[in-house]
Amino acid sequence: MPGPNGLELQEALSIRGEKLPIIFISGYATVPVSVSAMKAGAVDFLTKPVEREVLLGAIEAAMTRAEEIRSTEETSRQYHGLTQREREVLAGVVEGKMNKTIAAELGIAERTVKAHRANVMQKLNANSVPELVQISGRLKNSVIPSNSSGAQSEIRPGASPA
Numbered sequence: 754m755p756g757p758n759g760l761e762l763q764e765a766l767s768i769r770g771e772k773l774p775i776i777f778i779s780g781y782a783t784v785p786v787s788v789s790a791m792k793a794g795a796v797d798f799l800t801k802p803v804e805r806e807v808l809l810g811a812i813e814a815a816m817t818r819a820e821e822i823r824s825t826e827e828t829s830r831q832y833h834g835l836t837q838r839e840r841e842v843l844a845g846v847v848e849g850k851m852n853k854t855i856a857a858e859l860g861i862a863e864r865t866v867k868a869h870r871a872n873v874m875q876k877l878n879a880n881s882v883p884e885l886v887q888i889s890g891r892l893k894n895s896v897i898p899s900n901s902s903g904a905q906s907e908i909r910p911g912a913s914p915a
Contacts, residue, residue: 760786763793772822774815778803828891831877839876842869846882847889 757765759777766773777790780801787798796818797811835843838859845855845866852870856863879885 760789760793763790763795767793772826774818774822776811776815778808825891828877828888832892834876835873836869839869839873842866843873843877843885843889846870846873847886 759775759779763775766775774796775790775794777787777795777798778801779786779798782798782800790798796815799807799811832840838861841859842855845858850858852863852866856866859866874880874885877885877888879888
């Protein structure tokens with residue numbers, strides 16, 4: 754086919770920041786090419802002829818990946834809408850700390866922690882603390898301030914306080 758090959762197209766999309774799930778289908782695949790495609794984020798690499806069920810399974814996996822990407826991006830936008838203090842409270846909640854403990858660590862009143870926690874729940878569309886922990890799990894690669902001194906920690910659902 755004229756134009757860029759599949760790996761070149763995949764790289765160009767990646768450079769542009771496109772996060773589309775990609776399925777490669779080739780009649781002339783080599784192991785190094787398929788390994789390169791998968792390392793670059795391809796959902797699957799199929800060789801022709803492709804059985805219908807196999808292709809449909811790959812498409813289903815790609816659609817699932819696309820939804821995961823969309824959901825993670827939405828959650829990230831919501832997270833970035835939190836204030837610094839709300840992020841600090843979120844980090845404490847995800848670590849399993851009580852409001853009283855978070856308040857003491859941040860040097861604020863417990864009722865202020867409750868207010869920030871309610872704002873976090875609303876902004877992240879969480880209906881419960883377990884749901885908030887799940888949402889934070891989608892942000893596990895995001896850096897969240899853990900205290901008012903500017904120290905940072907990763908969101909780690911279920912992590913015990915250090």
